[in-house]
Amino acid sequence: MKKVFLAAIAAFCCLALFAQDKGLDYSGQIETLWGAAAPWTDQDSAAGRWTLGDISLNGKLDAYYNDSSARADGTVKYDAVASSLEFSLNELWADYTNSVFGIRIGRQKAAWGKADGVDITNTVFPKDMSTLSALLKDDNKLAIDALRLSASGNSFSIDAYWIPFFTATKLPAKIEADKPELAIWNGEWGLKAAGYFSALDVSLYAFYGWDKTPILDYTLIGGIAPGVAVASGRHERLAMVGADAAVPIGQTVLRAEAAFFPQRRLQKSAEIILAQKAAGVVSESSEAKNQLCGLLGLDWMPGDWTLTAQYYCDAVFESLEGLDRSYTYIHGATLSVSKKFLSETLTVSFKALVEFNDLSMFLYPSASYSVTDQLKFRGGACIFVPGPYKEGSYGAYKDLSSFFVGANFCF
DSSP states (O other): OOOHHHHHHHHHHHHHHHHHHTOOOEEEEEEEEEEOOOOOSSSTTTTTEEEEEEEEEEEEEEEEEEEEEEEEEEEEEEETTTTOOOOOOOEEEEEOOSEEEEEEOOOOOOOOSSSSSSSSSOSSOOOBSSHHHHHHHOOOBEEEEEEEEEEOSEEEEEEEEEEEEEOEEEEEOOOEEOOSOOOGGEEEEEEEEEESSSOOOEEEEEEEEESOOOEEEEEEEEETSSSSEEEEEOOOOOEEEEEEEEEEEEEEEEEEEEEEEEEEEEEEEEHHHHHHHHOOOOOEEEEEEEEEEEEEEEOOOTTTEEEEEEEEEEEEOOTTBSSSSSSEEEEEEEEEEEEETTTTTEEEEEEEEEEETEEEHHHHHEEEEEESSEEEEEEEEEEOOOHHHHHHHHHTTTGGGHHHHHHEEEE
16 A cells, blocks of 8 residues: 555656647646445444544545656545545546547546446446545546557547456455456456537447456354355356437437447345355356347436436346346336535435336435535435335345435545
8 A cells, every 4th residue: 555655656756747738737726525335224233323424535636748648546544433544546648639540548437328327338438436525526436557559530549448347336345356367368348438419429439358247155154163155256257249329309419329248247135155065066157148238318407407317227138047147127217316406505405216126216315515615514315115026126235225415525
């Protein structure tokens, strides 16, 4: 951690020297977020306990000179609930781009797909899902260490990625997962081609790499702790082809997105894995299945209102016997509504995610008030609602339902 921190400081200094008398933009923010579990959560283990206690400092430095540019973006965060201090290097890249060709190398982020808060074609950029505060971020994508080559014209752009070093999704459970061997033949490849026309925007995607979420294997511990299962994980190969489109109609934008995953490795249930091992059967902890994901969305922005609605689905066209998945067709919807008041200084918003199979939900009402252009206060609640018969994906986190307050100071 110390070496990474010193490397980031050195990079900031180099960028400042590079940009002297050329072009330099510096920005950042100080943010704090406090939250406590809602009173209706479990009285013995959750209600009233602190779930959020974050204080963070972010700084971003952009340097420009003719067709060249560079960026360094880092965050120092203290989590008072976990009593931990963390430094993250969000971006650190150098770029050369002219009217036709571009090359960018280093830690970087970009947009894949047109979905809001739902991953369909985004297989390149992992996410931070390790804490409640990460889930509440507008963008919790993690950067990748990559080489990006770009070509562009008046109505198209093409981005090709080579990702030599694997970055996994950050999960809350502390499970040891074996990452792919650091070797040149284990790199990931991505391709995005976009066309911009008067009637619509279209993008095509292709990816060959690794699944950012690990497949788990389970082993029973005997002797000292009989009957206790220990989980370990490994990342499997992943291929994807996909497309999206956006059609503007007045104040409304219609969006569609789809992705196909040939022979994707899907998780077996823990019970099946342990039963096979008890019977002496040598078997994989996953099975390969064809998978198709899709989304239809609508954005409407009349005046000070913003409304976004989406329907998403995830289909597997084969038997699920033995898999840790209850439905061949998983679907749900998202809704986001916001309205600005008081000369656009007060924003009131409501977000909802509904899983139709089990009717579990995530509800996120919030409000923010800008005292000045630099200082903003906010507050709200994040509520996880289990389904009537099964908890579902969101209901499993019901004891994390919280009320929160926070403040941002930008500079």
